[in-house]
Amino acid sequence: MHVLILGANSDMAQALARKFAQAERAHLTLASRDLELLAKQARDLEIRFQIKARPLYFDATDFPSHAGFYHSLAPKPDLVILAFGYLGDQKRAQEDFGEARRIISINFTGAVSILEIIAQDFEVRGHGGIIGISSVAGERGRQSNYIYGAAKGALSLYLGGLRNRLHPRGVRVLTVLPGFVATKMTEHLDLPEKLLATPAEVAEDVYRAYTRGKEKVYTKGLWKWIMWIIKAIPEKLFKRLKL
Amino acid sequence: MKLSGWGRYPVIDSQTQSFASLAELHRCLAVAGDLIVHAMGRSYGDSALHDRVLLSRRFNKILDFEPQTGTVTCEAGVTLADLLEAFLPRGWLLPVIPGTKFISVGGAIASDIHGKNHHREGCFSECLQALDLLLPNGEMKRMSRKENRHLFQATCGGMGLTGIITTAALRLRPIRSACIRETRQRCANLQEVFQLFEANPEPTYSVAWIDCLSSGERLGRSILMLGEHAESGPLRLPPPRSLGIPLELPSFVLNKHSVALFNHLYYHGKPDLVAGRLTPLEDFFFPLDRIGHWNRMYGRRGFTQYQLVLPQESSLAGITEILQRTSASGLGSFLGVLKLFGPANDNLLSFPMRGYTLAIDFKIEKRLFPFLEELDRVVLDHGGRLYLTKDVRMSRETFCQSYPRWEEFAALRERLGLQEKFNSRQSRRLGV
Numbered sequence: 001m002h003v004l005i006l007g008a009n010s011d012m013a014q015a016l017a018r019k020f021a022q023a024e025r026a027h028l029t030l031a032s033r034d035l036e037l038l039a040k041q042a043r044d045l046e047i048r049f050q051i052k053a054r055p056l057y058f059d060a061t062d063f064p065s066h067a068g069f070y071h072s073l074a075p076k077p078d079l080v081i082l083a084f085g086y087l088g089d090q091k092r093a094q095e096d097f098g099e100a101r102r103i104i105s106i107n108f109t110g111a112v113s114i115l116e117i118i119a120q121d122f123e124v125r126g127h128g129g130i131i132g133i134s135s136v137a138g139e140r141g142r143q144s145n146y147i148y149g150a151a152k153g154a155l156s157l158y159l160g161g162l163r164n165r166l167h168p169r170g171v172r173v174l175t176v177l178p179g180f181v182a183t184k185m186t187e188h189l190d191l192p193e194k195l196l197a198t199p200a201e202v203a204e205d206v207y208r209a210y211t212r213g214k215e216k217v218y219t220k221g222l223w224k225w226i227m228w229i230i231k232a233i234p235e236k237l238f239k240r241l242k243l
Numbered sequence: 244m245k246l247s248g249w250g251r252y253p254v255i256d257s258q259t260q261s262f263a264s265l266a267e268l269h270r271c272l273a274v275a276g277d278l279i280v281h282a283m284g285r286s287y288g289d290s291a292l293h294d295r296v297l298l299s300r301r302f303n304k305i306l307d308f309e310p311q312t313g314t315v316t317c318e319a320g321v322t323l324a325d326l327l328e329a330f331l332p333r334g335w336l337l338p339v340i341p342g343t344k345f346i347s348v349g350g351a352i353a354s355d356i357h358g359k360n361h362h363r364e365g366c367f368s369e370c371l372q373a374l375d376l377l378l379p380n381g382e383m384k385r386m387s388r389k390e391n392r393h394l395f396q397a398t399c400g401g402m403g404l405t406g407i408i409t410t411a412a413l414r415l416r417p418i419r420s421a422c423i424r425e426t427r428q429r430c431a432n433l434q435e436v437f438q439l440f441e442a443n444p445e446p447t448y449s450v451a452w453i454d455c456l457s458s459g460e461r462l463g464r465s466i467l468m469l470g471e472h473a474e475s476g477p478l479r480l481p482p483p484r485s486l487g488i489p490l491e492l493p494s495f496v497l498n499k500h501s502v503a504l505f506n507h508l509y510y511h512g513k514p515d516l517v518a519g520r521l522t523p524l525e526d527f528f529f530p531l532d533r534i535g536h537w538n539r540m541y542g543r544r545g546f547t548q549y550q551l552v553l554p555q556e557s558s559l560a561g562i563t564e565i566l567q568r569t570s571a572s573g574l575g576s577f578l579g580v581l582k583l584f585g586p587a588n589d590n591l592l593s594f595p596m597r598g599y600t601l602a603i604d605f606k607i608e609k610r611l612f613p614f615l616e617e618l619d620r621v622v623l624d625h626g627g628r629l630y631l632t633k634d635v636r637m638s639r640e641t642f643c644q645s646y647p648r649w650e651e652f653a654a655l656r657e658r659l660g661l662q663e664k665f666n667s668r669q670s671r672r673l674g675v
């Protein structure tokens with residue numbers, strides 16, 4: 001099995017790379033911007049799991065490069081994991097459209113640009129799987145991170161549509177909805193220990209959902225219920241909350 | 244963020260920063276102010292705590308492996324669990340293994356950890372071929388027993404106070420099976436377990452679980468566990484299933500009675516003698532790893548582990564007194580572990596010396612620290628010392644009296660400007 005990981009330097013992506021290398025003996029293409037880190041990770045995975053891993057430059061916001069990037073891949077992947085993302089700074093994004101645009105183009109536009117190219121190929125081949133990492137932040141707009149949330153919400157909708165489109169061709173799309181995960185993205189935040197997953201736990205949950213052919217997975221699982229409650233709060237009340 | 248060691252005491256507010264590359268690490272180091280590395284946080288006390296800490300857990304890549312010699316080169320944040328997972332199926336094992344696999348290579352070096360085979364193999368530094376250390380001025384120094392020897396001897400066991408360990412080259416040892424042939428034996432009291440330890444210098448692994456609450460005739464009754472690598476068998480075993488302790492249990496679970504009950508059950512639940520049973524390696528080495536966060540069992544206030552070593556000549560008298568005082572105090576402990584160490588090495592602050600080591604857990608409570616001061620007195624009177632990686636409260640006087648090379652260590656720290664850059668709560672308390 002060949003797995004292409006987009007945003008492979010993400011801490012969750014690294015845990016997923018290990019999981020797929022270990023459980024599926026998958027060969028990996030690790031695509032992201034920091035090539036030095038990628039090369040180190042690739043070597044590490046090869047030593048640990050005796051598989052092949054190679055680093056490749058990929059920038060989610062360099063849209064024109066995406067077609068060339070994907071077409072140069074040989075062999076083509078059996079599974080694509082889309083992990084890149086950017087939390088950004090909500091306050092700054094309110095004042096500086098540059099930041100808002102960055103949040104939107106990394107989390108949403110970049111994903112659309114590359115996944116459309118991949119979907120095309122998978123659709124033709126009638127083969128392939130896509131795991132897209134979105135976020136529970138995309139499930140309800142909150143003052144503390146609604147620009148990131150909106151981008152992730154759009155990504156979730158997009159992944160749903162893609163799943164619908166590709167289903168008849170036997171191509172599976174799994175939407176991952178992490179809650180809080182202890183990665184470099186959230187390192188500066190004080191998050192409640194009981195709701196915080198490690199990247200390795202996320203990888204376990206995602207792998208299980210993938211092998212069971214699920215459409216959507218919350219991780220930790222508890223978030224399913226938390227979001228169920230949060231989504232149930234009427235907007236009339238919700239708008240008064242400080243969330 | 245909120246940070247603590249394995250004992251969950253103390254919990255401090257700390258500014259944390261992680262690094263995944265040397266470039267990031269250099270940037271972290273360049274920021275003014277002192278700091279300490281916090282790795283897997285399995286040290287019990289405050290050795291990995293400070294107002295500002297660098298988290299090494301993302302600096303966790305294996306860089307090289309030579310299958311001919313079993314030499315692995317890795318970054319300091321790689322865990323022993325990683326090394327087991329990668330190399331055990333290929334027949335390679337770390338020569339020194341502690342009671343949990345969830346520690347980092349950096350932590351293993353900084354505490355110069357020991358395993359159940361200390362009497363045969365010594366400390367972790369024995370399997371260390373070389374390491375790279377980042378000094379305050381940004382200089383990277385390679386060291387080994389041959390190169391920069393003094394700094395090497397200060398770094399192994401140096402509790403992160405000599406600089407940041409970045410990479411290490413470790414020599415694994417070949418094994419033929421992922422099982423241990425285990426023998427268990429009941430010992431009616433301390434004298435008996437001592438005799439058995441001394442009559443069994445041959446087995447590679449030896450350790451005893453000791454009941455710290457019984458007294459009189461039965462003081463120190465224990466179960467001695469001896470282990471040897473099985474000669475053949477599978478190298479790949481199904482992973483042990485984990486149980487979790489989801490929330491902090493209220494501390495009443497650990498009152499005197501339940502602890503006594505636990506010890507009693509544990510002791511009487513075992514047959515007198517199990518000879519040559521095959522036990523999966525991970526169950527033999529890491530019985531507690533199966534219970535996820537068992538440290539939460541001690542409740543909100545946390546706990547500490549008191550681990551001492553006494554010279555062999557004074558061990559019987561000293562440990563008898565420690566056990567008597569402990570059981571009389573009613574401060575109860577869940578778990579006592581006893582082992583006979585081999586000789587000390589020549590690292591500046593390594594803990595082991597030839598003699599018996601005893602480790603007892605104590606829940607944090609008001610009466611505890613004055614009581615432990617009393618135990619310190621007993622330890623000092625018998626020429627022993629406490630393990631820094633478990634310590635959260637020892638006084639500067641106790642430390643200086645029991646670690647004879649502390650001045651050499653402090654002088655080296657001063658000479659290399661380490662005192663301005665690397666400090667922990669512990670180093671401040673101990674004044675090194």
Ligand SMILES: Cc1cc2nc3c(=O)[nH]c(=O)nc-3n(C[C@H](O)[C@H](O)[C@H](O)COP(=O)(O)OP(=O)(O)OC[C@H]3O[C@@H](n4cnc5c(N)ncnc54)[C@H](O)[C@@H]3O)c2cc1C
Nearest residue numbers: 282283284285286341342347349350353356357402403408
């Ligand atoms: C269940 C359990 C069983 C244990 N059994 C044993 C045992 O059998 N034998 C034994 O010897 N110990 C044992 N220990 C203790 C443990 O092995 C040590 O405390 C070890 O140092 C923990 O490593 P860590 O990665 O968690 O480091 P931390 O606890 O995060 O840090 C420990 C020390 O290492 C320093 N350090 C860590 N990484 C670096 C680095 N890269 N550069 C410089 N300094 C660094 C820190 O600054 C700190 O001083 C046990 C602990 C537990 C929880």
Ligand SMILES: NC(=O)c1ccc[n+]([C@@H]2O[C@H](COP(=O)([O-])OP(=O)(O)OC[C@H]3O[C@@H](n4cnc5c(N)ncnc54)[C@H](OP(=O)(O)O)[C@@H]3O)[C@@H](O)[C@H]2O)c1
Nearest residue numbers: 009010011012032033034059060084085135178181183185
């Ligand atoms: N952490 C959480 O609590 C959490 C919660 C919910 C959802 N998520 C989402 O889960 C995913 C993984 O998160 P994480 O926490 O593991 O992230 P992370 O460790 O912060 O890593 C994000 C990675 O995204 C890559 N990236 C950023 N911009 C890119 C671009 N333009 N092109 C290519 N790669 C780019 C970066 O790679 P380089 O280093 O190579 O630049 C970076 O390593 C993200 O989509 C995130 O939004 C995270």
